[in-house]
Amino acid sequence: MPLIIKDEYPEKLFREDGKRLDGRDKHELRPIKMEVGILENADGSAYLEWGNNKIYAAVYGPREVHPHHLAKPDRGILRVFYRMATFSVFDRKRPAPGRREKEISMVLTDCLEPVLFLELYPGTSFEVYINVMDADGGTRCACTTVASLALADAGVPMRSLVTAVAMGKIDGELITDLSGIEDKAGEADLPCAMTWFNEEMSLLQFDGKMDLEEFSKCLTLAKDALTKIHAIQLDTLKKKYIEIQEEHKGGENE
Amino acid sequence: MMNIKRVISTIEKNYILSNLKKSERIDGRDLWEYRDWTVKSDVIASAEGSAEVTLGETKVITGLKYEVGTPFPDLPNEGVCTFMAELLPLASPLFERGPPNEQSIELARVVDRGIRHADCVQTKKLCIKEKEAVYILFLDIYVINYSGNLIDASGVSALATLISSRIPEGKWADGNLEWTGKYLTGKTIVNELPLVVTYGKIGDIIFLDPSLPEELVCDGKISISVTEDKITSIQKSGYATFSIEEIEMLSKKTMEISSKVKKELNLWQYKHDK
Numbered sequence: 001m002p003l004i005i006k007d008e009y010p011e012k013l014f015r016e017d018g019k020r021l022d023g024r025d026k027h028e029l030r031p032i033k034m035e036v037g038i039l040e041n042a043d044g045s046a047y048l049e050w051g052n053n054k055i056y057a058a059v060y061g062p063r064e065v066h067p068h069h070l071a072k073p074d075r076g077i078l079r080v081f082y083r084m085a086t087f088s089v090f091d092r093k094r095p096a097p098g099r100r101e102k103e104i105s106m107v108l109t110d111c112l113e114p115v116l117f118l119e120l121y122p123g124t125s126f127e128v129y130i131n132v133m134d135a136d137g138g139t140r141c142a143c144t145t146v147a148s149l150a151l152a153d154a155g156v157p158m159r160s161l162v163t164a165v166a167m168g169k170i171d172g173e174l175i176t177d178l179s180g181i182e183d184k185a186g187e188a189d190l191p192c193a194m195t196w197f198n199e200e201m202s203l204l205q206f207d208g209k210m211d212l213e214e215f216s217k218c219l220t221l222a223k224d225a226l227t228k229i230h231a232i233q234l235d236t237l238k239k240k241y242i243e244i245q246e247e248h249k250g251g252e253n254e
Numbered sequence: 255m256m257n258i259k260r261v262i263s264t265i266e267k268n269y270i271l272s273n274l275k276k277s278e279r280i281d282g283r284d285l286w287e288y289r290d291w292t293v294k295s296d297v298i299a300s301a302e303g304s305a306e307v308t309l310g311e312t313k314v315i316t317g318l319k320y321e322v323g324t325p326f327p328d329l330p331n332e333g334v335c336t337f338m339a340e341l342l343p344l345a346s347p348l349f350e351r352g353p354p355n356e357q358s359i360e361l362a363r364v365v366d367r368g369i370r371h372a373d374c375v376q377t378k379k380l381c382i383k384e385k386e387a388v389y390i391l392f393l394d395i396y397v398i399n400y401s402g403n404l405i406d407a408s409g410v411s412a413l414a415t416l417i418s419s420r421i422p423e424g425k426w427a428d429g430n431l432e433w434t435g436k437y438l439t440g441k442t443i444v445n446e447l448p449l450v451v452t453y454g455k456i457g458d459i460i461f462l463d464p465s466l467p468e469e470l471v472c473d474g475k476i477s478i479s480v481t482e483d484k485i486t487s488i489q490k491s492g493y494a495t496f497s498i499e500e501i502e503m504l505s506k507k508t509m510e511i512s513s514k515v516k517k518e519l520n521l522w523q524y525k526h527d528k
Binding site: 039040041042045052054056057058060081083085086087088089090091092095096127129131133134135136 | 297300301304311315319340343346351394396400401
């Protein structure tokens, strides 16, 4: 529940003890919780809690393309729909998708496409629906992370997972995993995503000011954070199959 | 996984029907039994009130946001409470993206009418200054998983959201709005709790809380909203017709069922004290 009535920014984003406002160290991630296969009606699904972000993602496909003219004869298409709930932000968001949501949907599509073998699915589409129910900074990174889990859960062949994190700068210091307030009041915001099959950047946006040295340091630090998040993703996916395996232990097929 | 079809086969329909004729349901319930309920409040940190409700596999999340605006000219000292429902494509392949369709508008309106005509939301308490400033509440219902009977799940989630709400209290001073630092809570803005109860009808058999396959094959549904002793709204949908005796029987039954469910869910436990 928002305790502040006006959306005011604090003057300092570090506390007296050198920690960030939410008590984290400079390069500490917020708590992350992931689940896969939580929506029974979708082909694949995932749920992510990342700090105060709460995000659902579902995948349908490969399925027929509607409208038909979007279909490509030589390959499948990927469509990502990023949407925020009206109550997920401080000021109620209008229910219809805005420019920001449409742009992020496109950025996410471009980010996820490199890991898919779309050339194997001519004339079909994969649709990823992502709904942010509660938002607290870094939603596009969280959405990339959860969407790639949902795609994997749907059994869509992938070259690798995709993992994303937002790096940034507050009060002149580089930090990892910006929270909502740090994103709004900070000096720079660098969301980036890595495709693990080639270890390259698949999403990269930047807003703010940073010199070249800071920028390159940021990218190195990003890789550390991404490695940690990738490990959680892999564990989440494996956990589902370990659970299935345990269920069938001692059965006839064993 | 993909277990939803737009068309249910005749054989499945006949199976559901032949079970119902023996007063049995395909999921083992009897005709007047709800699936299991769970209610969680305060699930969305950014919202002034929120609840996640599951009814069987059906899952909805409702959140409350507010704005301060000018009142309607004919109700100068009353706040406004609006409802919206969104059937997210991730909840079911039957739901398509795009602007609200008939089904989601009906859902929001049925929930709205049940609450509006009861003495539930205390709109006069949502007035900051007559003719100048009132609270406008937005209750937005998001369907996360569709497994039948969205109306009843949404009705409970709307009530739990209102009860769990905390809205910054404003006062009017010299033509300006000032915040007192206190909160209006569910205790102040909610009085009666009207529950909406939905029945499905196939042939001449009526049953409570249609599950997804039942909803897809049924001829029609009827949703009745009641308070402790009064009916507040009714919506009949689908091509089924109901006899007068059936309607009378259902309205009596709704009173019994709703007071039982209300006791079981104990929605006032989600209120905040300040």
